[in-house]
Amino acid sequence: MTAARMTTPVRASELEGRAWLNTGGEQLDLNALRGKIVVLDFWSFCCINCLHVLDELRPLEEQYSDVLVTVGVHSPKFEHEADPDALAAAVDRYEITHPVLDDPGLKTWDAYTARAWPTLVVLDPEGYIVAHLSGEGHVQGLESLVAELVAEHEAKGTLHRGDGPYVPRPRPEGDLRFPGKVVALPDGSFMVSDTGHHRLVQLEADLTTVRGTIGSGTRGWADGPRDAARFNEPQGIAVLPQELRSQLGYDLVVADTVNHRLRGVDLGSGSVRTIAGNGVQRLLDDARARGVDPNAITEGDPLSVALSSPWDVVWSQTADALVVAMAGTHQLFSFDPRSGELAVLAGTGDEGLRDGAADSSWFAQPSGLAQAEDGTVWVADSESSALRRVRFTDDGAVAAVDSAVGLGLFDFGFRDGPAEQARLQHCLGVTVLPDGSVAVADTYNGAVRRYDPATDEVTTLTRGLAEPSDVLLDTSQDEPVLVVVETNAHRLVRVAVPKQAQTVDEGAAQMQRKRTPVAPGELELTVRFAAPSGQKLDTRWGDPTQLKVSSSPEDALAAGDGTARGLTRTLRIADGVTEGVLHITARAAACDGSPDGEIPEHAACHLYQQDWGIPFTVDPAADSSLTLELRGLD
Structure with missing residues (x-):
């Protein structure tokens, strides 16, 4: 497997910020990291994609613990995320086991020209940038690149093995650790997702006395008895209607967020079973690249379906099914526990705030659900800081999605x-x-x-x-x-x-x-991409590249939005627009084979993709062009 590296390595910029966490008080710099392979992970603790990357990196960090140092560069989106105490709590909540630089002024973000959360930048042991990536799903390529760098720099004598600079923070003691969601149980007690302890806790009506726990308290996935079952950062809990509990053999449905599964819990025995999800994160763009409708769930067995960070779940009487806030794909799903049928209820999978029909609406990390007496489902849409409303027809279909409060992602x-x-x-x-x-x-x-x-x-x-x-x-x-x-x-x-x-x-x-200044009127968008060494663009069925462009607000672009082949596009900023956000997705397909030769019949092929959300401001003095780099590892 080939690793795509920058053809001209660039000397890394110094790491600047307000403070360091997970270092025992030591202030790190590039000199202290010399001799190690360094992965800079630009993240914000509100961002679901960033949380996915934290989990993707854990096995890599463990495998290469003596030569690899991950440095989380926290670059806040929201004002609250710039609070140092809030960041320290997030580092504890997500069990981050690498140094974290607090960068509230975005100094290091700007120095490394990051444009999106998450962004990964790889530095070699001599302090040069060798890869610059946006988005999630790069771990396989990183494994290849790290192995290549280890061999190269061990031969040169520039690789230093040994412990890294991580120093764990003390953990608070208590019955609960970063609890997430709560539901009332029929007997007057409450069930809490004890997210930081990876379990459920049943509390008496006084909200402090523990009646019992479900789950071993160890991060992981296992079905079985209450003391042996394992969760991974569980969040939302729904109580099923009484008539379904005896029929199904369980009483509660839990959104087991990091396991990408729904779990059924029997309150009597405390036993846990998986009722939906195969544990693999659902990636909509992989399906799109294969020419498959990403919202078509064709698997008949719910245990074969990939989910993505289910965050909350509620029973809908109108839909006669569970509604699931699928935070990782910015959608709402429905799940009928009797038949096992899973379906996309609303949302295209595009991240943003867009009202309208179910199949054209956009959500942004939906994280909370509640049902009103008239059947309306209210949605806390976290990344757009919005309160959304889903209305149903008499037959249980979604009639419309609209926003009560909130304007958009930023x-x-x-x-x-x-x-x-x-x-x-x-x-x-x-x-x-x-x-x-x-x-x-x-x-x-x-x-x-x-x-x-x-x-x-x-x-x-x-x-x-x-x-x-x-x-x-x-x-x-x-x-x-x-x-x-x-x-x-x-x-x-x-x-x-x-x-x-x-x-x-x-x-x-x-x-x-920072907003990117662009000239009014026409804007020439170019995404530059070159196939990695040993690969060539797969032109056997036409142009293997694609651009998808949209904007917030929707009418910020007068022309140039939509999806089409090619990596260049002429956009037109609508008259009167002064600022907005460009949502850009670029894809390219390349296969193993010499750039000057034919692609072998059974060659391995690779999809490269990056997503950008680029805030812009219209400035008559600005350039009328925007150039982005599509880089990937495979």
Whole structure:
């Protein structure tokens, strides 16, 4: 397998930021890393793709622990992510076992010309950049490249074996560790996904006394009895309707997020079984590259279907099925546990905020679900900081998706008032109140907010919470009370619903990442790609390259959007547009074979792809061209 390397290595820039984590207080620099292969992982802790890369890198880090050092460069998107305490909590929550540079000013991000989360940059033991990659799914190519660099630099005498600079942080003790979601059980107790301990915890009505646990507490995947079963960062939990529990033999459905599976749990015995998902992450672009409809689920056995980071799950009476927030593919799925049928309920798989029909709508990391009395499913759409609404027809099909609060991927803030002006910041949980209004766990604002459909206004119920990730209406009390999962405080708390909510206006904000200036009118887009050494473009069936372009807002482009072959495109910025975001996906297919020769009949072929979300601002003095690099490892 060939590794695609930069043809002209470039000396790496120094690593600059506010502070280092996971180093025991030591301030690292490139000189301290000399002699090691270094993978710079540019990430933000809100980003599901970044979380996927953390898990992809774990086996590689373990295999090459004496020669490879991963450095996580945390480059925040949201204001809250620039809080050093919030970052430290995220490093603990995701069990990151490598040094992390806190880069709130994006100094190192800019020095390495990162354009997307996640971005991976590989440095050789002499401090030269040898690869620069965007997106996830590069681990196989990285394995090849690391093996090649080990052999090369061991022969040169420039590879230094031994321990790296990672120093683990102390772990907090307690019954819960970064809990994620909660549901009320029929007997008045509560089931919590104890995400940081990789298990479920049943709490008494006082929210502190532990009645029992389900799962061994060790990261992994295993079905079986309560003490032997294993989860991997479980999140959402749904209680099945009473008539289905005896029929199916389990009572709860759990979104086992990092295992990419749905699990069934029998409350009586505590036994756990896998009911959907094969443990392989669903990658929509792989299907598109094969000419297969990525939203067509043809497998009859739900255990053969690939899922992607299911984050929450709720029973829909209208759909007569479970609705699953498939955060990894930015979609909603449905799952009928009686027949085992899985289907895409809404969302194309494109990341963003777009309302409309089920098969044309966009979501952005949906992470919280709740059903209203009229059958509407409310969605906390975290990356767009939006509260979305899914309406159904009488026969259970999705009638439409619309947004109650939120503008898009890069707009957020803390502002109450009319919904069109209100702002949230990376909301993760949602519940419906008795009057039909909706309470939202506004996670990065540390608040619980309320949206009232009757007035189309947003108010604040409470604030000062430590990353609330879920909120649940507790009907056991005389007055409406909310149970809030306060994730970074490792606890659940009750919050009364005040008769008079607060009104807060701390302003609207946009992501601090630099916008790319572009000229008004026509913009020439070019994506440069050269097949790695030993490969050639696969032209046997025509042009093997493709560009997919869209924008936020949708009407920011007057021409040039859509999907077509080729890596060049003339775009036209619409008149009157001053800023927006270009969503660009570039693909190229190459096969083993000499660039000057024929491709052998049974040659191995490889797909190279990168995705960019490029915020832009229109400037008459700017260039009328935009050039991107499509690089890959295989």
